[in-house]
Amino acid sequence: MVLFDRLNLKAKFLINTGFGASASSYGGRFINKDGSANAVKKGVGILDRISWYHTMLDMSSWKFLSILLLFYISINFVFALLYFGIGIENLNGIQTTDDEWIQFGQAYFFSAQTFTTVGYGHISPTGFYTSALSSAEALIGLLSFAIATGLFFGRFSKPAIFLKFSHHAIIAPFNDGKALMFRLAPYKNTNYIDAEVNVTLGMRIEENGVMTNKFFTLDLEYQKINSLAMSWTLVHPITNESPLFGLVASDYTSISGEIIIIVKTFDDMFSTTVATRTSYTFDEIVYGAKFMPMYSQSENHRSTVLDLGLLNSFDKVVID
Numbered sequence: 001m002v003l004f005d006r007l008n009l010k011a012k013f014l015i016n017t018g019f020g021a022s023a024s025s026y027g028g029r030f031i032n033k034d035g036s037a038n039a040v041k042k043g044v045g046i047l048d049r050i051s052w053y054h055t056m057l058d059m060s061s062w063k064f065l066s067i068l069l070l071f072y073i074s075i076n077f078v079f080a081l082l083y084f085g086i087g088i089e090n091l092n093g094i095q096t097t098d099d100e101w102i103q104f105g106q107a108y109f110f111s112a113q114t115f116t117t118v119g120y121g122h123i124s125p126t127g128f129y130t131s132a133l134s135s136a137e138a139l140i141g142l143l144s145f146a147i148a149t150g151l152f153f154g155r156f157s158k159p160a161i162f163l164k165f166s167h168h169a170i171i172a173p174f175n176d177g178k179a180l181m182f183r184l185a186p187y188k189n190t191n192y193i194d195a196e197v198n199v200t201l202g203m204r205i206e207e208n209g210v211m212t213n214k215f216f217t218l219d220l221e222y223q224k225i226n227s228l229a230m231s232w233t234l235v236h237p238i239t240n241e242s243p244l245f246g247l248v249a250s251d252y253t254s255i256s257g258e259i260i261i262i263v264k265t266f267d268d269m270f271s272t273t274v275a276t277r278t279s280y281t282f283d284e285i286v287y288g289a290k291f292m293p294m295y296s297q298s299e300n301h302r303s304t305v306l307d308l309g310l311l312n313s314f315d316k317v318v319i320d
Contacts, residue, residue, distance in 0.1 A: 031277060090126050091106075114137045115137055115144075160274065161192075163184050167284070168280070169259060173290070175237065180244060181291065182259075183232060183291060185232070185306065190269060193266050199217070203256065220234055231295065259285070261280075262275065286314065291313070292315060294311060
C-alpha cells in the first residue's frame with residue numbers, strides 16, 4: 001500500500017477515462033491488442049446492438065466474400081423452390097424430363113439469370129404467378145447488387161491507418177535511468193504527417209479494502225512528430241514523477257496493469273485524420289531489454305531500408 005499511496009500523490013491521476021472505477025466490474029484487459037474495446041454488450045436484441053453496415057465493412061475480406069456468395073446461392077435456391085412449387089410447366093423453354101433434379105436445376109439457373117437481370121432468353125416465364133415472381137426477383141436482384149456495390153466501395157474507400165505495433169513493450173536503459181518503450185511503424189506506402197500519441201496507464205489498486213481502477217497519464221519524450229515515415233520508438237522516462245517509478249521486474253508479474261495507447265495522424269492520401277489504438281498488459285512488458293535498429297542504408301547509399309521484420313526484435317540487457 002505504500003507504493004500505491006505514492007502513486008496517487010505524485011502521478012498525474014486521470015478521472016474521465018471512459019472506463020469505470022470499480023475493478024470488480026471489469027474482466028481481463030481494457031483494450032484488446034487489435035484496438036477494440038474488451039466489452040460484450042447485452043440486454044438488447046442482436047438486431048439493436050449490432051450495426052450490420054459497420055460489421056460488413058470491418059470483417060475480413062474472405063468472410064465478406066463468403067457471405068456474399070452464400071447469400072447469392074441461398075436466395076437463388078429459395079426462388080428456385082418457388083418456381084418449382086408454382087409449376088415447372090410455367091417456365092417456357094425448359095427441358096422436359098422425368099428427372100425432377102434436372103428440372104430443379106434448370107429452375108435454379110433461370111432464377112440466377114433473373115436475379116442478375118442477364119436474361120439469356122432460353123427460358124421465359126408464362127402465367128401471372130410466375131411472371132410476378134420473376135419481376136419481384138429482378139427487383140430484389142437490382143437492390144441486392146446496389147447494396148453489394150455500396151459495401152464494396154465502402155470497404156475500398158474507408159480511411160484506415162496502416163500501423164503495426166511491437167508485440168511487447170520494454171523497460172530499457174535511458175539517460176542514466178530507465179524508460180518504458182514501445183514502437184510502431186507504417187507498413188504500407190502511405191504518407192502520415194502530424195502523428196500524435198496519448199498513453200494512459202490503468203492499474204487495479206486496493207483502496208480502503210476495495211479493488212479500484214486508477215488511471216494515470218504517461219508523459220512521453222516526444223508526444224508528436226511532424227512526419228511518420230520510419231519506425232517511431234515511444235519513450236516514457238521513468239522519473240520520480242512517473243507512476244512506474246520504483247517498480248522492479250517482479251512487480252510487472254504481480255501487479256495488474258495495462259498501458260493504453262491511442263495514435264492519431266493525418267493521411268494526406270485520404271485527406272483526413274485516422275486513428276488506432278492498442279494496449280500492453282504488464283505481462284506483455286519485457287523488463288531489461290533494448291530494441292534492435294530497424295533501418296539501414298541501401299546498397300547504393302541513396303535510400304534508407306526499413307526492415308519491418310525487426311519491429312518486434314530486442315536484445316536482453318541488465319538494468320537496475
